[in-house]
Amino acid sequence: MSLFSYAKPRALGEALRLLKNGTIAIAxxxxxxxxxxxxxxxxxxxxxxxxxxxxxxxxxxxxxxxxIGALTPLSDLETSPQLRKLAPMIAESLRDAxxxxxxxxxxxxxxxxxxxxxxxxxDEAVPCWLKGGTRCFAVEGENRYHAILGAAECVMVAPSDxxxxxxxxxxxxxxxSSIGRRTVKLGQFYITPSGRQRKEHAIKAGELITSVxxxxxxxxxxxxxxxxxxxxxxxxxxxxxxxxxxxxxxxxHDVRIVLGGVAPCPWWVPAANxxxxxxxxxxxxxxxxxxxxxxxxxxxxxxxxxxxLARELIRRxxxxxxx
Amino acid sequence: MGxxxxxxxxxxxxxxPPFRGPDAVxxxxxxxxxxxxxxxxxxxxxxxxxxxxxxxxxxxxxxxAGNCGACTVLVDDRPVYSCITLAVACEGKRVETIxxxxxxxxxxxxxxxxxxxxxxxxxxxxxxxxxxxxxLLRTKGKPTEDDMRRAVTGNxxxxxxxxxxxxxxxxxxxxATK
Numbered sequence: 001m002s003l004f005s006y007a008k009p010r011a012l013g014e015a016l017r018l019l020k021n022g023t024i025a026i027a028x029x030x031x032x033x034x035x036x037x038x039x040x041x042x043x044x045x046x047x048x049x050x051x052x053x054x055x056x057x058x059x060x061x062x063x064x065x066x067x068i069g070a071l072t073p074l075s076d077l078e079t080s081p082q083l084r085k086l087a088p089m090i091a092e093s094l095r096d097a098x099x100x101x102x103x104x105x106x107x108x109x110x111x112x113x114x115x116x117x118x119x120x121x122x123d124e125a126v127p128c129w130l131k132g133g134t135r136c137f138a139v140e141g142e143n144r145y146h147a148i149l150g151a152a153e154c155v156m157v158a159p160s161d162x163x164x165x166x167x168x169x170x171x172x173x174x175x176x177s178s179i180g181r182r183t184v185k186l187g188q189f190y191i192t193p194s195g196r197q198r199k200e201h202a203i204k205a206g207e208l209i210t211s212v213x214x215x216x217x218x219x220x221x222x223x224x225x226x227x228x229x230x231x232x233x234x235x236x237x238x239x240x241x242x243x244x245x246x247x248x249x250x251x252x253h254d255v256r257i258v259l260g261g262v263a264p265c266p267w268w269v270p271a272a273n274x275x276x277x278x279x280x281x282x283x284x285x286x287x288x289x290x291x292x293x294x295x296x297x298x299x300x301x302x303x304x305x306x307x308x309l310a311r312e313l314i315r316r317x318x319x320x321x322x323x
Numbered sequence: 324m325g326x327x328x329x330x331x332x333x334x335x336x337x338x339x340p341p342f343r344g345p346d347a348v349x350x351x352x353x354x355x356x357x358x359x360x361x362x363x364x365x366x367x368x369x370x371x372x373x374x375x376x377x378x379x380x381x382x383x384x385x386x387x388a389g390n391c392g393a394c395t396v397l398v399d400d401r402p403v404y405s406c407i408t409l410a411v412a413c414e415g416k417r418v419e420t421i422x423x424x425x426x427x428x429x430x431x432x433x434x435x436x437x438x439x440x441x442x443x444x445x446x447x448x449x450x451x452x453x454x455x456x457x458x459l460l461r462t463k464g465k466p467t468e469d470d471m472r473r474a475v476t477g478n479x480x481x482x483x484x485x486x487x488x489x490x491x492x493x494x495x496x497x498x499a500t501k
Contacts, residue, residue, distance in 0.1 A: 003345035006365035006411050018342075026412075033407040034388060036366070045342050046365065048412055075401070099477025100455065101392065104401040105408065233476035 002036065008048040012055065012210065016178040018047045019206045025049050027071055028105035030098075031114045039124040040115070040131075049109075055210060060086060066214040070109030074162070078103060087214060089223035089242055093165035096227050099234050109209040112163055112173070112186070116156035116200060116264075117236055118146065130154045130198050144302040145238070148294075148310075150263035152194035155300065157261050159236050163190070164258040164266045165225050168242035169218045177207040186212070187258075190265035200264065221256075222247050224317040228309050237261035239310045243317035250322060251278050257293065257318070262310055269293045281322045283315065290314035343411070352413050354379070355423030365411045369403075370394045372410035373420060381421040381450050392478035395451035396420045402458045402477070421450035424457065433457050433495040442491035444482035452478045456492040466496050 009015045019025060022044035026032050035041040049055070055071040058080075066087060068077065077083055078094040094103060097111075115121070120128045120137040127133035130153075138146045138155045146155040158164075167187045175182050190201050203209070223244040229235035240260035245252040255276040259267040272292035279285040290311040297307050344365040351360045354377060361376040370387075373379045373396070382405060385393035389407040396405045397419040424431035433456050436442070443449045452475055459466055459474035466474070471492040480488065 004365060005342035005344035006348070006409070007342045008412075008414070026409075029407060029409060029412070030389060030404075033368075033409065037388075046409075050412065073401075099392070100474060101395055101402045101404050101477040102389065105403050233473075 002039075002042045002044075004036070004043045005045045006048065007045060008051045010051050010053065012052050012176060012208075013178075015047055015049055015052055016176060016206065016208065018045070019178075019208070021205075023047055025208055027107040027110045028073070028102075029110075030102050030106045031110060035115060038122065040122070049208070058083060062216065065216045066219060068108055068212040068214075070107060070209045070211055072108050074098075074103040074106050074108065074111060075100065077108070086219060087169060087223075089165040089168060089225045089244065090162070092223075092225035093161040093227075093240070093242065096229065096233065097161040108162070108212060111160055112166075112189075112209060112212075113201060113203060114159055117159050118154075118156040121156060128154070130156065130193055132198065139300065142302065143300040145236070145261075146300055146303055147263050148297045148299045148303055148306045149259075149267055150192055150265065150296075151298075152192055152264075154193040154198075154264060156193070156200075156264055158190060158200070158264060158266050159261070160266075161225075161227060161237060161240055161260060164240055164242040164260040165223070166212060166214070167258045167266050167268070168223060168225075168244040168256045169214045169221065170256070171218075172213045173209050174211045174213065175203065175207050176210045177204070181210075183213075187266070187268070192264045218244075221245060221254075222321050224320040226313045226317045227260075228313060239306055239313055241310070241313045241317045243314070243321060245276070245281075245318075245321050247321060250280055252276055252281050252318075252321060253278065255279075255289075255318075257289065257314060259293070259310060259314075262297075262306055267293075276318070281318050283319070286315040286318040287311065289318065348411060350410055350414055352415060353417045355419055361410070363410050365409065367410045368406050369396070369398075369408040369410045369413050369418065370405035372413075373405060373418075379420050379422050383447055383450060385447065390479075391448070392451045392455070392475075393448050395454045395478060397454055397458055400458065400461065402455045404477075419454070421453060424453070431457065432498050433460070433492070436491040436495035436498065437488075440487045440491040440494060442484055442487040443480075444484050448478055448480045448482075452480065452488050456488075456495065459492070460496055460499055464496070464499065466493070468493060471496070 024043040026046045055069040058068040084091040120126045129136045171186045221244040227240040228238045242258045245255040272289045347362045383393040389404040394406040
């Protein structure tokens, strides 16, 4: 493990100034400490963000929507009865995310920025494409947990449970750097690693996610989050589905279906969402939408089961919106 | 808490906190109610601090990767994996380990319940299991069995004592609310 120095600033501006070449921001450290130990991250210095005032906790103001500070521990969102009422998909997505200990340590910003779990990527000795090598070893190797949709040079999958739920709420993230601020839709933030883009998301050096925002109108959506795992606890998603819609008179409007664990990014298909406009979400309509989402699936040797699993999870999630 | 409690980008100040390390730095914190200090490199974990300089070997080192839960301790009342928590990040925090549970020679009710219900075999995961359950009982006086199971989902027991671990936890909860 490389040696590093450590700083714990008290204000965001200081943190942004300290984030220079060779330094990395740390909050809960649940992903980063492992990456450092296995040599996948080699910081000269760590900037601990957890001393920054004001980026922890969530607020709801009419007209301004829901705003969640990036340093909020995941467990605070999972266990808040008020937030569960306000945005149930968030608590549902965190309920089976990792473990109580990891949810106590891990933060919203860190969850959204976590690196993927591909075992070839995580193995320091394997020079995979994402790490600058020439090939993706999972394509012809052990690929039970890898992508069935949307992959280019790298077949890793988006690991976050929270991200699909937030995208189904059409959430935005606020990003700060020493030169200013920008706001992006979380759905536009993730990148399919391809060509020169050997990374999973669009954060730039020196930038920090400071908050997540969900508009008032999105909070009126009904939502469902389902996650399939190899075992009942402490496992990354084989497939996860976040589905949301505005339900009026038993009919669904503006449907959003977002999948985790199937593609390098949280995955959705606009045409499949559109074909459910005005639907009563009966089994046939739900399965037709699932088939539209999965039409382009290209399973690898060991992950064809994900197609079947995703199809049924999509059906169940959509059905529960009108149950 | 108003929305304005999340600040706009604050003006950079000139008195930036210096980076400390990579050589050993002074760390002071509270461990089991008492002040403790140590001199460690920033890459050292809270687990290394506890088991090394502080000599508190009740907290176990197993996977050293946040994958098993044997190293579970409480930091500011919340269970965390001490093996992937940086010691330097615990500056000024309140850490509780298995050694801090018994009072005046009396075992903690959760420890008693583990004995009564034979809730361990090899015993290596036990300190972590106990700390997770102690934390649950502080926040939830009357947990359901599902609460109890969920509280220890982050603590692996490869002997497979789970059924008795949950029984012990539920028994301690009943004892505490009587």
